[in-house]
Amino acid sequence: MASDILVIGAGVAGMKASLLLASAGRHVHLIESTSVIGGRLIRCEDIFPAMECATCMVSPMQQEILRNDLIDVVTLGEVLSVEGSKGEFRVKILKKASCVDPIACIGCAxxxxxxxxxxxxxxxxxxxxxxxxxxxxxxxxxxxxxxxxxxxxxxxxxxxxxxxxxxCVFEAVDYSDEDSESEITVSDIILATGFQPPPGKSFERFLWGSNPGVFTASEFERYYSSNGPTSGELLTKDGQTPDSAAVIVHAGGIGSYSNINTMYSLKFLHYLKEKLPDIHPVVLLDASYSPDKLQDRYHQEWRSADTDVIIYTQVPDVHTTKDGKSLSITCKTEGGSFSAEVDLLLLGTTMLPSSGTAKYIELLDIEGNEDGFAGNPEPDHSSVLTTVSGIFAAGCASGPLDIAASVTSAAAAVGRVLANSKGRVS
Ligand code: SF4
Ligand code: SF4
Structure with missing residues (x-):
């Protein structure tokens, strides 16, 4: 039986799983499709709900991953094929050429x-x-x-x-670098390929793409981030400072909503309060998420964030105002109707399976669930099982999870792997 482990995806769940496995003395192959590790977390400035510094959380993990001798990190990596079964998976890996020598490079720009x-x-x-x-x-x-x-x-x-x-005075650029393939044998596989938001074009009904004041959640994360395109200044996409803002918590798009999406929209209010404290935002909620169905805490936090909470019974209409400078929002409510003009409109989004999740569900021959995430054969038994023995799903590979739950699921997947190796789990 092999003893190495394959972890696919170097987001927070993949990194946590790799570190736990290495601390148990197991050799890990961590495959990441991009050139960097950290996943979607490194796009965020703060982590909800405590609004902790994301870099402070993720940076020590990244550094430990990169210097741990038991973890082989393959960035620009891809799994080409997997054969065999639990205890002896034979895996072919592609490492795309970066054309830069990572030893010689000092990242000087x-x-x-x-x-x-x-x-x-x-x-x-x-x-x-x-x-x-x-x-x-x-x-x-x-x-x-x-x-x-x-x-x-x-x-x-x-x-x-x-x-x-x-x-490059360090002679780190190497045009002769070519893609390379390698083969490894592993006992278990942890799929940690995360999620992706719906594409912006699925929000065209709210003027995404045609009005510079309309942002998806992912876009707004980058605008707020100190290493983002505006160095953290909250502006519209044409560079104006907004005087008013609205959040459509359930903006639709593709996929189904979970409590995480609802809770996540609260983060927008923290961001607005932090950088545009004079704005009194409007929060628009779908009536199907009316207060009695919301966890009380969320609703109270919206109220205490000095907002107007509007519960609509029909998806809001959004138009550009006649002067072309702002957005006009109108919607029906249980008590009548609501209208407002704002400069900034933030769209809460669902969480979809990442392209990596879709790809590896097929390549690993595991079953997907109805939402396209890795399916769990025993939902009441363990959230990290897949339909293939020896392959586990951590983090958002199996469905929408917040960061704390992603870390917990990574630990659960590692527990399964370690138990497998001792023959305690069939
Ligand atoms: S110039 Fe050379 S050392 Fe500097 S970032 Fe580019 S490749 Fe790396
Ligand atoms: S070879 Fe030229 S185009 Fe290509 S990365 Fe270098 S500077 Fe850019």
Whole structure:
């Protein structure tokens, strides 16, 4: 029986699982599809509900992961195939070329400052640009850039471009770096591929994409973040300071709502209070989440956050005002109707399975549930089981979870793995 463990996804659940396994003396292969570890948590400034500093929580984990000899981190990595069964999974891994030597690189930024090629930065929800050689944001770990061959001039018509090499006095850029494949054998697999929000275009009915005052939750996280596109200044997308704001907690989109989505919208109010304290926001709730159905705490917090809470019976209509400067919101309520004009509209969103979750459900031949997350054969027994023995789902791979629950599920998955190895679980 093999003893190494494969963890797919280096978000908070994957990192926690890897660290716990390593502390138990197990060798971990941690595969991450992006160039950095930390997952969606590193896009946030603060963690709800206590509004703790996200970096303070995640940075020690990232650093411990990167220096732990028992954890092999494969960034820009992908699992190509898995054969075998519990106790002996044979796994083929692809490591995409970064074209930067991580040992020689000190993350000085000279190469991406020199690069002439720009495209929208997906990490920043396309609210800013990145270069063909880049890290996703300041403070990313590992703080090592990678070359995106899809847009780099050397692979797209100008093989003589070497501006990044010339800028790098540490000789860390290596155009000859190529994708590589390797094979490992592991006893168990932990799927920790997280979630993704619905795409912005699913909110076009609320003028997302056509009015600069409309933000999805993910966009607003980046605007609030000190390492985000506005260095943490809360502005509309055309650079104006808003005087008024509304939050549609249940803005629809794709997927079903959980209490986490409802609770998460409270974070917007903390953000507004922190940086725009003169704003008195309006909070719009779907009547199906009326106060008697909400956990009391959320509703009281909305009230105590100095807001107007409006419960609507029909999805709000949103239009740009005649002067083109603000947003007009109207909706029906149980008592009649409501209307307001605001500069800023924040849209609460659902949590969908990430593209990685969808991909690995298929590749690992495990069953998905009706929402597309990894299915659990015994919902009352354990939330980390999948339909394949020896493969466990941690964090949001199995459904929407908050950070505390993600960490707990990672520990549960590790417990299962360690129990498996002692022959206590079939
Ligand atoms: S590759 Fe070179 S220039 Fe670019 S960040 Fe690393 S050390 Fe600096
Ligand atoms: S080779 Fe040129 S285009 Fe490619 S990453 Fe370097 S500077 Fe940018």
């Amino acid at each position: 000279e190469c991406w400052n020199a690069c002439p090629v720009e495209k929208n930065n997906e990490f920043e929800e396309n609210l800013s640009k990145r270069k063909a050689i880049s890290v996703p944001c300041a403070g990313a770990l590992p703080n090592v850039p990678w070359i995106d061959k899809d847009i780099c001039l050397r692979w797209n018509g100008d093989e003589n471009c070497n501006l990044c090499t010339e800028a």
